Amino acid sequence: MSRRTFWSIVVTVVLMGLCVYFIFPFYWLTMGITKNVSQLYQKSLLPGVPSHLAENVQRVFSYENRTFFRWLGNSFLYATVGAFTGVTIASLAGFAFRRYDFIGKKALFIVILGCAMVPGYATTLPIFIMFRNLGLIDTRLAVLLPSFVNVFGVYLMVAYWNQVPDEMFDAAEIDGANDLLIYLRIGLPNVLPGFVTLFLLAFVGIWNNFFLPLVVLNSRSRMPLILGITTITDPQGFPVYNLTLTASFFTILPLLVLFATLQRYFKPQLYVG
Amino acid sequence: MARINTKVPWFRKMAWFGKKTTWMNKKKLISTLKAYAFLAPFLVLFVGMVIYPISLGVRLSLYGQRGARMWYIGVENYQRIFSDTRFWESFKTPLFLLGVQVPLMLFLATLISLAYETRKNSGVVYRFIYYLPYTIPGIVAGIVWSYIFSDSMSPLRPLLDLLGYSGTKILTRPNVPPILLVIILWEFTGYTAFIVYSSLISIPKEFSEAAQLDGAGFWQIAFKIKIPLLRDVLITLFIFNAIGAMQVFNEPYMLGGLVVLPNNYTPAMYIYSSAFSQGRFTYAAAMGMILACITFVISLYVLRTAARNVLRSRS
Structure with missing residues (x-):
């Protein structure tokens, strides 16, 4: 056996082994939702016999007056409205940075970027106090408003706009198009892939954001899925493992479907160009 | 050979130059207005949801608190944090x-x-x-x-x-x-x-x-x-x-x-439980500011590169 084939086999074995690591929790979760608690305690890697899948699903869906569907609806509302508004606003801001030389441009960009680095744990607390004074605590607006500010999105939007050549804007300007028209007709179609990518990243980000709703919401009826599933208990307040697992499964299912179907838009984004 | 423009009297040159600058300023002014029109929705929300909360956090961190009562104490929270071993253990x-x-x-x-x-x-x-x-x-x-x-x-x-x-x-x-x-x-x-x-x-x-x-x-x-x-x-x-x-x-x-x-297993957990389990909002705000400063210092390198890479002005 040549050295080359030896290394090739080693690499394949390692890559396969890592596949097991990365897939295992998904597998275990999928098996877990077919079991009741006593079957979970049997610690088997196989599906539960008899299967309790239908029962688990039915119990999650009907849990506390079908509150699961409210959580699902809230998650979709927060993620869709938040991501779309946030990215639209970011694209307008990115367009301004790309298209115009204006007073305070550099300073503003640095301030915006600097604030992208301030951790959510530092701003969420003052946001809580601010919303409490405004009477916004435990409203849907309290989750939506902060998600409209997509600081990271502005930065990436500037990078996307940079890829649109100057000539395109200039030609439109000579044709007498006004600035808003240039943004809508020339700009947006050209950055559409970037727009979609940012929308998806923001959608997933909001869908998965646990800390903000944890802080600003009290009522279960306004919670998103990600927060709702951590509140599932039996009437005595004890955790119900099989229901939490089943609800977790339905929390990640939309994400997996999105990722699998729109994979080409899920480009990981990093600060360096 | 003498350059042609040396034949233009100096005052004419100045006049031309002056005209050029006012024209430039006017153009820059217009594009500034346009730019801020596009930036307006973002800036309003940015100030409301990022800048104001940060400044509120700084202000809160300088207050003492018992229940709903708050009073100014300067940097006392920070002094207490520096000797709060539970914070640094986190x-x-x-x-x-x-x-x-x-x-x-x-x-x-x-x-x-x-x-x-x-x-x-x-x-x-x-x-x-x-x-x-x-x-x-x-x-x-x-x-x-x-x-x-x-x-x-x-x-x-x-x-x-x-x-x-x-x-x-x-x-x-x-x-x-x-x-x-x-x-x-x-x-x-x-x-x-x-x-x-x-x-x-x-x-x-x-x-x-x-x-x-x-x-x-x-x-x-x-x-x-x-x-x-x-x-x-x-x-x-x-x-x-x-x-x-x-x-x-x-x-x-x-x-x-x-x-x-x-x-206090992690700083974020300690901040969260200080604020929402113990109700020590101002103390938690001060810890949040320290965490934000640490994060900011770590990120300086990236910020510099990012600003350099992306912000090129139109040629």
């Missing part, structure tokens, strides 16, 4: 992640991305599978992994029993750091490898081909040519992960449902 977990998880992950991700390159057809499949955990929220990852490691449900339990360790518990306080390591590596390694791979394939093929002609082997090419070219991306990834490590919350929060963890 950095043990981030420092462990920074010292162990981040370097290990970057090392693994680099190796994986080099392996992706050697797999022309199956590479796509590996990249897809490795990336999947990144799409999962930290809370769900925390739930599933904490169940996988819990002594009542763990598939590892039968294995340990078989090996004669039936008395050893899996999910104990001392075991939480390695368990966190497994969870966080699971979440982010594939994503990191994808980013490293993206910059790896942007390295011109000629580089490694030339080295190959000179007789360099796979590892030599990897270490002498490719990895040095990945330096920037690896530094950036290191900084981002360092920031992430400082803020870790979701995974230990969920593990805390199955194993008793102190409320």
Whole structure:
């Protein structure tokens, strides 16, 4: 056996082994939702016999007056409205940075970027106090408003706009198009892939954001899925493992479907160009 | 030969120059107005949801508080934090992640991305599978992994029993750091490898081909040519992960449902419980500011590069 084939086999074995690591929790979760608690305690890697899948699903869906569907609806509302508004606003801001030389441009960009680095744990607390004074605590607006500010999105939007050549804007300007028209007709179609990518990243980000709703919401009826599933208990307040697992499964299912179907838009984004 | 424009009288030149500047200013003024019109929606929300909360956080941190009553105390909160050992102890977990998880992950991700390159057809499949955990929220990852490691449900339990360790518990306080390591590596390694791979394939093929002609082997090419070219991306990834490590919350929060963890297990957990379990908002705000400053200092390098790379003015 040549050295080359030896290394090739080693690499394949390692890559396969890592596949097991990365897939295992998904597998275990999928098996877990077919079991009741006593079957979970049997610690088997196989599906539960008899299967309790239908029962688990039915119990999650009907849990506390079908509150699961409210959580699902809230998650979709927060993620869709938040991501779309946030990215639209970011694209307008990115367009301004790309298209115009204006007073305070550099300073503003640095301030915006600097604030992208301030951790959510530092701003969420003052946001809580601010919303409490405004009477916004435990409203849907309290989750939506902060998600409209997509600081990271502005930065990436500037990078996307940079890829649109100057000539395109200039030609439109000579044709007498006004600035808003240039943004809508020339700009947006050209950055559409970037727009979609940012929308998806923001959608997933909001869908998965646990800390903000944890802080600003009290009522279960306004919670998103990600927060709702951590509140599932039996009437005595004890955790119900099989229901939490089943609800977790339905929390990640939309994400997996999105990722699998729109994979080409899920480009990981990093600060360096 | 004398240049032609020397024949223009100096006052005419000045007049022309003056006209030019006013024209420039007017143009700049108009584009400033237009730019701020486009920026307006963002700036309004940015000020409301980022700048104002930060300034409110700074202001709160300078107040003492008992219940709803607040009074100005200057930097007393900060002085108390500096001698609050529970706050500084909370950095043990981030420092462990920074010292162990981040370097290990970057090392693994680099190796994986080099392996992706050697797999022309199956590479796509590996990249897809490795990336999947990144799409999962930290809370769900925390739930599933904490169940996988819990002594009542763990598939590892039968294995340990078989090996004669039936008395050893899996999910104990001392075991939480390695368990966190497994969870966080699971979440982010594939994503990191994808980013490293993206910059790896942007390295011109000629580089490694030339080295190959000179007789360099796979590892030599990897270490002498490719990895040095990945330096920037690896530094950036290191900084981002360092920031992430400082803020870790979701995974230990969920593990805390199955194993008793102190409320200062991470800085974010300590800030959260100080504010919302103990109601010490101003003290928590001061800790938040310290955490924000630490994060900001770590991120300075990235900020500089980012501003340089993206902000080029129109030529």
